[in-house]
Amino acid sequence: MGQILRLSNISKTFPGVRALQGISLDLNEGEVHCLCGENGAGKSTLIKILSGAYQPDEGGEIFFDGKKASLSPRVAIERGIQTIYQEHIVFENLSVVENIFAGLEIKRGLFLDRKEMRRRTVEVLEYLKSRLDPDARMRDLSSGEQKVVEIAKGLVFKRRAIILDEPTASFSATEIENLLDIISTVKRNGIGFIYISHHLEEVFRIGDRVTVIRDGRVVGEHAMAGLTKSRLIKDMVGRDPSTFYQRDRVEPGELVFEARGVSGNGIRDLSFGLRRGEILGFAGMAGSGRSELMNVLFGSARLERGEILIRGRRVRHGNPKAAIRNKMCFITEDRQATGLFLPQTIAQNVAAANLVNIRSLVIRPSDEIRRGDEFVERLRIKTRDSTVLASTLSGGNQQKVVLAKWFNTNGEIYIFDEPTHGIDVGSKQEIYKIMVELLRQGKAIIMVSSDMPEVVSMSDRVIVLKAGRLSAELRREEITEENILSYSIGDSKI
Amino acid sequence: MIQPVAAGRKSGSKASLFKRHENLMPLSIFAGFILVIVSLQLFTQGFSKFPTFISPVNILNILQQVGVPGIVAVGMTLIMLSGGIDLSVGMLASLVSIVTASGITTWHLGVPASIAAGILVAVLLETLMGLIISRTKVEPFIITLGGMITFQGIALLVSNSREVILDGELNFLKVNLIQGAKDPATGLNLILPPYVLIFLLIVLLAGLVLTFTKFGRRIYAVGTNPQAAYLAGINVKNMRLSVYVIMGFLVGIGAVMLLARVNTGIISLGQNLEIDTIAMVVIGGTALKGGKGNILGTLIGVFFLGSIGNAMNMLRLPSEVQFVAKGLVVIVAITAGDISSKVSDYMTRRRDQSLARGDLATEGGGGGTE
Numbered sequence: 001m002g003q004i005l006r007l008s009n010i011s012k013t014f015p016g017v018r019a020l021q022g023i024s025l026d027l028n029e030g031e032v033h034c035l036c037g038e039n040g041a042g043k044s045t046l047i048k049i050l051s052g053a054y055q056p057d058e059g060g061e062i063f064f065d066g067k068k069a070s071l072s073p074r075v076a077i078e079r080g081i082q083t084i085y086q087e088h089i090v091f092e093n094l095s096v097v098e099n100i101f102a103g104l105e106i107k108r109g110l111f112l113d114r115k116e117m118r119r120r121t122v123e124v125l126e127y128l129k130s131r132l133d134p135d136a137r138m139r140d141l142s143s144g145e146q147k148v149v150e151i152a153k154g155l156v157f158k159r160r161a162i163i164l165d166e167p168t169a170s171f172s173a174t175e176i177e178n179l180l181d182i183i184s185t186v187k188r189n190g191i192g193f194i195y196i197s198h199h200l201e202e203v204f205r206i207g208d209r210v211t212v213i214r215d216g217r218v219v220g221e222h223a224m225a226g227l228t229k230s231r232l233i234k235d236m237v238g239r240d241p242s243t244f245y246q247r248d249r250v251e252p253g254e255l256v257f258e259a260r261g262v263s264g265n266g267i268r269d270l271s272f273g274l275r276r277g278e279i280l281g282f283a284g285m286a287g288s289g290r291s292e293l294m295n296v297l298f299g300s301a302r303l304e305r306g307e308i309l310i311r312g313r314r315v316r317h318g319n320p321k322a323a324i325r326n327k328m329c330f331i332t333e334d335r336q337a338t339g340l341f342l343p344q345t346i347a348q349n350v351a352a353a354n355l356v357n358i359r360s361l362v363i364r365p366s367d368e369i370r371r372g373d374e375f376v377e378r379l380r381i382k383t384r385d386s387t388v389l390a391s392t393l394s395g396g397n398q399q400k401v402v403l404a405k406w407f408n409t410n411g412e413i414y415i416f417d418e419p420t421h422g423i424d425v426g427s428k429q430e431i432y433k434i435m436v437e438l439l440r441q442g443k444a445i446i447m448v449s450s451d452m453p454e455v456v457s458m459s460d461r462v463i464v465l466k467a468g469r470l471s472a473e474l475r476r477e478e479i480t481e482e483n484i485l486s487y488s489i490g491d492s493k494i
Numbered sequence: 495m496i497q498p499v500a501a502g503r504k505s506g507s508k509a510s511l512f513k514r515h516e517n518l519m520p521l522s523i524f525a526g527f528i529l530v531i532v533s534l535q536l537f538t539q540g541f542s543k544f545p546t547f548i549s550p551v552n553i554l555n556i557l558q559q560v561g562v563p564g565i566v567a568v569g570m571t572l573i574m575l576s577g578g579i580d581l582s583v584g585m586l587a588s589l590v591s592i593v594t595a596s597g598i599t600t601w602h603l604g605v606p607a608s609i610a611a612g613i614l615v616a617v618l619l620e621t622l623m624g625l626i627i628s629r630t631k632v633e634p635f636i637i638t639l640g641g642m643i644t645f646q647g648i649a650l651l652v653s654n655s656r657e658v659i660l661d662g663e664l665n666f667l668k669v670n671l672i673q674g675a676k677d678p679a680t681g682l683n684l685i686l687p688p689y690v691l692i693f694l695l696i697v698l699l700a701g702l703v704l705t706f707t708k709f710g711r712r713i714y715a716v717g718t719n720p721q722a723a724y725l726a727g728i729n730v731k732n733m734r735l736s737v738y739v740i741m742g743f744l745v746g747i748g749a750v751m752l753l754a755r756v757n758t759g760i761i762s763l764g765q766n767l768e769i770d771t772i773a774m775v776v777i778g779g780t781a782l783k784g785g786k787g788n789i790l791g792t793l794i795g796v797f798f799l800g801s802i803g804n805a806m807n808m809l810r811l812p813s814e815v816q817f818v819a820k821g822l823v824v825i826v827a828i829t830a831g832d833i834s835s836k837v838s839d840y841m842t843r844r845r846d847q848s849l850a851r852g853d854l855a856t857e858g859g860g861g862g863t864e
Contacts, residue, residue: 300725321727330725338725341718343785352715355708356727362706392839405726 002029003066004161004192005050005081010060012045012216019045020056020216027161029190032183034203034224036196037213037236038485039286039450043196046213047165050194051083052076080160084150086169092139097121099138100153124155128182144175151182154191162186163194168202169287180206198285200229200489212236229490237452237481244457245432250277250439252460256311257413257444264304265292266468271306274413279435279445281459283452283484289468290448291333294415297446298330299323310413324356326413329406331399333417333448339402342391346383347372349390349401354408375404379434396427403434414438417448432458452481464488517791519831520779524798527823531805538809544679547801547808551677551684558685560800561693562587562755564793565748567771568700569741571792574775575704576737577717577784578627578634580620582641583745583771587764589649590616590749595658595759605663612753613746617739619645624738628731642768649761658759667754689751696744701789713737717784773820774799777827798823 006026012019020042027033035043048054049062052071056062062069064079076083091099097118106113121134130148138146147167154162164183168176183193183206197203203210204224212220212235220235253276262270266289274280282290295301297308299317307314310326317323320330332338341349351368372386379400383393390401399419406414419435420428435445435458449455455462462474464487472487528548535545546552566583573580590612597608623641627634668687675684704710715723716733724730752763778795780787802823803816 298725319727319729320725321729324727332725338719338721341715341722341785343718344714348711348714351711352723352728353726355711355715358708361708363708363711365705 003027004029004064006063006066007049008061008063010046010049010062011057012042012049012054012060013057018216020049023060023213023216023218025211025218027192027194029160029192030187031208032187032193032195032206034195034197034207034210035213036200036203036210036232038452041213041236042216043213044165045216047083047085047163047194047196050076050081050163052081080158081163082150082154082157082159082161083163084147084165084167086166090138090146090149092137094138096132096134096136096138096141096149099149100156104157120156121152124152127155128152128185130182142172142175144171144179147179148182151179151186155186155189159191161192161194163196165196166198166286167195168197168199176202198287198489200232203232204229214238230486233482233486233490237485239453239481241456241480244453245429247432247436247458249460250436252276252278253442257446258309258312259297259306260309261306262293262296262303262308263306265289265296265301267293267296268468269306270465270470272463272470272473274444274446276412276442276444277439278460279439279447279458281455281462281479282446282448282465283450283455283462283488284465284471285488286450288465288488290465291417292468293465294330294417294446294448297323298328298415300330321356324353324409324411327409327411328413328415329353329409329411330415331402331406331417331419333421335395335398335402339405340390340398343389345372345387345389346376346381346393346401346404347386350375350386350404350408353405354410357409371408372404375401375407379404380430394424394427396423396430399423399427399431400434403431412443414443414445415448416445418450419447420449420451420454452484455479455484456481517779517788517794519834520777520791520794520798520827523823523827523830524794527798527805528801531808534809546680547805549677549679551680551682552804552808554684554686554690556797556800556804557690557693558687558755559804560796561687561690562748562752563767563770563774563800564693564796565689565696565744565751566741566767567774567792567796568696568789569737569744570771570775571778571780571787571789572700572704572713572737573634573741574772574780574782575717575784575787576713576734577720578734578737579638579772579782580623580738580741581635581638581768582619582623582645583741584764584767584769585642585645585649585761586616586619586742586745587749587752587767588761589619589645589652589764590746591753591763592649592653592658592759592761594750594753595660596652598660598663599658609750612750613743616746616749617742620738620742620745621735624735627738628734646761653759653761655761657761660753660757660759662757664750664754664757667751689754692747692751696747697789697793704789709736714785717786719785770799773824777824779831795827798827 004027008024010023011021023046035046037043045054049056050071052073052075062071069075069079091102094102100121101117106116118134125132125134128148130152132145132148138149141149151162167179171179180202187193195207207224210222210224210227210232211218212232214236219238255273256276257274260271270293272280282293284290292301296303299319299322309315315326317326336342341352347368350372369386375381376383376386381393381397381400383397390398393401416435420431423431438445447458456479459479460476462479462484463470464472464474464484466488474483531547532545535547566587570580570583593615594608594612597603597611598605603611619641623637626632626637667689671686671688671691672684676682677684704713712723712728712733715726715728716730720730749764753759756763774795775787775792776782776795777798778787778791778793780791799820802819803813806813806816806819
């Protein structure tokens with residue numbers, strides 16, 4: 001078994017963040033090398049280095065067939081590395097054949113050699129025992145079938161290495177089986193796979209080797225044979241909890257929010273309660289349905305079954321407007337796409353959600369600016385005043401504008417979806433302080449987070465979701481990284 | 495380089511909620527345009543004569559010409575601020591004029607009922623398009639394009655492809671409100687018909703609504719980021735619908751005014767109205783993608799586009815040149831607006847970032863000692 005590629009001492013620094021530190025990794029012919037790690041461990045950055053999209057920092061070396069190489073996206077493809085990203089980058093309106101040959105068409109004279117392209121596609125699809133129609137349009141295929149097309153492309157062009165980033169997200173069980181079978185077939189041709197997945201079952205089924213990454217470093221490399229799940233999970237967690245943020249505790253008050261048998265938007269039969277002065281954390285892997293659940297709770301996705309009670313009264317908020325009237329607030333995960341009005345001023349952003357509660361017809365812009373300035377001062381938003389455009393602020397300050405928008409509604413039940421995503425360390429701590437301050441005022445917080453230290457340090461209780469269902473509910477003393485991770489990817493505690 | 499920035503910050507008097515400087519670019523281009531025309535007139539006709547372009551009689555003349563497109567441009571501003579567009583207004587205006595004229599002459603409904611019928615038709619048709627646009631994901635461009643073609647067909651069917659001539663029944667809409675007033679410069683009669691006042695009233699009302707009401711604030715929110723607007727409790731669908739309903743009402747009023755002016759309901763009445771009004775709105779700095787712009791800008795755009803033809807006449811240039819000039823004005827205004835906003839964005843960003851960085855640096859130093 002020859003070595004296809006080897007990374008040695010790869011680091012990658014972004015302004016303010018060290019995404020990777022001294023990573024070494026190699027891939028042999030005909031092997032499936034799995035990469036494991038929590039959300040944000042650095043897997044995606046590593047893939048982008050392999051595909052040539054990012055250049056590693058000084059000192060890192062990449063060897064291809066034993067020779068040193070520097071990768072650009074084009075060189076990577078020429079060398080035979082194919083990256084299949086989590087989000088499909090396909091031409092939806094083109095056929096399977098056209099997608100495989102997009103940009104690399106076979107020509108005869110001036111014209112495309114359709115026959116030859118189709119012949120080669122059919123050949124590979126038959127080899128893979130796939131029943132895909134080569135003339136089907138991509139958009140008519142399921143995401144599982146689309147992945148098969150991309151792997152077929154690797155075979156058609158005799159690629160040497162295929163990188164798969166979370167390929168089975170949104171797959172059905174049979175699609176997963178099918179994909180794993182195809183990978184086993186393809187690897188017999190000497191093609192090496194780098195396989196990234198949250199799903200340990202998949203890793204144990206097709207992996208030959210596994211490398212665990214945590215906080216941008218390699219923490220372990222194991223041969224799959226003889227490895228146990230608990231050993232792998234131990235590798236993935238294992239931070240020192242004393243280094244986590246220490247928050248002040250608040251005595252929980254009365255029950256203010258309750259979900260009973262909530263189903264819809266991919267969530268099945270979930271029940272929980274929330275008290276004043278309490279942070280209820282929601283953990284789980286990407287795709288476990290956490291944000292989907294939050295949308296159901298906030299009325300921005302349909303509640304199919306079950307009921308929601310606020311301060312003991314059953315509510316039926318079919319839209320965010322009603323939810324805001326019921327004193328709910330939703331700090332969404334993607335603040336730029338769904339939280340902010342970027343080309344507008346801070347004052348306008350702050351005023352936006354509270355329009356629901358304003359009875360009077362007339363609004364004075366000067367009042368809004370005064371209100372905006374108050375929040376700029378209170379939340380210490382670093383800017384001149386509230387007439388500055390939201391688009392000119394840094395991530396942390398933008399997040400504070402989103403918070404101000406909700407504080408302005410006088411809400412009581414806060415949903416924080418990834419409260420500190422993409423925010424520098426200093427602003428992170430400020431936001432934690434603000435959250436604790438909310439608890440002191442008797443508000444209640446539901447927090448979704450993929451940042452493990454954040455979940456462990458901030459939550460009073462944690463609900464772990466897996467595939468849209470409750471996997472475990474952890475009490476204060478049970479909240480450890482290890483518990484959360486094993487209930488996220490392993491067995492449920494029921 | 496540092497000096498003016500620092501000075502700017504110090505003198506940084508409370509900027510208004512809506513960035514008034516957005517209007518500076520169209521306004522300065524317009525001012526430049528007037529300056530060119532006036533000086534051309536002075537040079538060609540001698541300095542002893544008053545430049546007729548800025549004489550009261552001519553300004554009123556321009557106002558008469560832009561009154562109706564101006565009313566529609568107000569509606570177009572609301573729609574474009576919310577992220578939409580309406581290509582159907584021209585043919586809809588023609589349809590309204592034909593319905594109203596037919597109501598008076600052939601259906602004998604009487605003048606008030608005919609006017610009401612015309613406006614009602616416009617509101618209904620715009621509401622229909624608004625319902626489709628707000629309830630589905632189709633492009634407003636396509637739906638209103640389809641509307642434009644359909645309305646043209648309906649108008650031709652209603653009028654049997656003929657013009658409907660009035661007998662001056664709507665003359666009360668073009669009476670001179672300042673009968674007897676004379677232009678001090680030229681001695682010509684000054685004319686101020688009611689629809690000019692109505693236009694100015696609508697502009698004022700729309701400006702107030704956009705700045706001082708919940709409704710106005712929501713239009714901006716929906717146009718800027720519909721997803722965030724929805725999650726902030728705004729009924730995005732109804733907002734999108736309402737701007738089209740308003741447009742229907744404004745087109746109805748505008749078309750009746752137009753009919754009063756020419757005394758004839760005819761398919762060519764609203765021709766190019768959509769193009770002119772969209773041009774007026776974009777010259778005024780309103781963005782096609784929504785959320786950016788205001789009524790004051792539109793008012794400038796309305797006057798700007800309206801005075802081009804007038805100025806060409808004054809300079810005795812052939813009318814064909816008008817189109818070239820109008821087109822160039824749109825291109826120049828938009829390009830200059832984009833360049834200037836890039837420059838000012840860059841300046842504010844640099845200033846704000848250096849401000850933020852300065853604060854962060856001092857704070858980081860304090861935090862590090864913990």
